[in-house]
Structure formats: C-alpha cells, structure tokens
Amino acid sequence: MSIEITVVFDVVPDRLEDVVDAFKDLCAATRKEEGALRFDAFLSQEHGSAVVLVEEWADQEAIDLHMKEEHTAAFLARVDGAYRTAPQVHRLRPLDA
Incomplete structure (x- = not known):
C-alpha cells in the first residue's frame, strides 16, 4: 500500500510568490524520483x-x-x-484500514 501525505503551509504573505516558485521547482524535480507517485502543490x-x-x-x-x-x-x-507556523503534516490512512 502506498503512503499518502498532505501538508498545509501557512505562508507569510510577502513571501508567497517566492514560495510558489520554490514549490513549482520542487514538484518538477520530485516527480522524476523513483517512488514518487504523486507530488502536487496547490494554493488554497x-x-x-x-x-x-x-x-x-x-x-x-x-x-x-x-x-x-x-x-x-x-x-x-x-x-x-517563509511560514507563519510550522507546516501541518497529515499522513493519511483509509478509514477501513
């Protein structure tokens, strides 16, 4: 069974553009890694x-x-x-597991 993780980052507003660019670069590189099944960043x-x-x-x-x-x-x-608080990491598991 794969491992699913969701992380929420509360970004300092004046750093948002830089953080978004950093995430774009990270996502592009990480998707090439063996074992990375999904790696996507979103703005809320x-x-x-x-x-x-x-x-x-x-x-x-x-x-x-x-x-x-x-x-x-x-x-x-x-x-x-660049974060106002520590990132909130959620390692997920199915409800029926």
Whole structure:
C-alpha cells in the first residue's frame, strides 16, 4: 500500500510568490524520483496564503530518499523563514484500514 501525505503551509504573505516558485521547482524535480507517485502543490482558495502539498509515495524508503535529495535541501533553504507556523503534516490512512 502506498503512503499518502498532505501538508498545509501557512505562508507569510510577502513571501508567497517566492514560495510558489520554490514549490513549482520542487514538484518538477520530485516527480522524476523513483517512488514518487504523486507530488502536487496547490494554493488554497479559502486561505490565500496557504499552500497545500499532496504527496503519494510507493513506500517509506522513497520518502527517505526524497529527503536526502539535493533539490529537497535547496527547497528547504529557499523557503526558510517563509511560514507563519510550522507546516501541518497529515499522513493519511483509509478509514477501513
């Protein structure tokens, strides 16, 4: 069974454009990784400065490798200090599991 994760980022409004660009680059690079089944970022229509990341991974090993990638480290450095609060990470499981 794959691993699905949703992360909500509350972005400082004056950093939003930079963060969106950083997410675009991260998504493009991550989608090329083995084990990345889905990696999409969205802007919330209800909360203008919230970015929502929707991920699906083949397994924990793929996630661990992703966190060691150069493009992941570059993304983290690029968005450092851009969030009003810590990202809300939701590792999902089906209701019938």
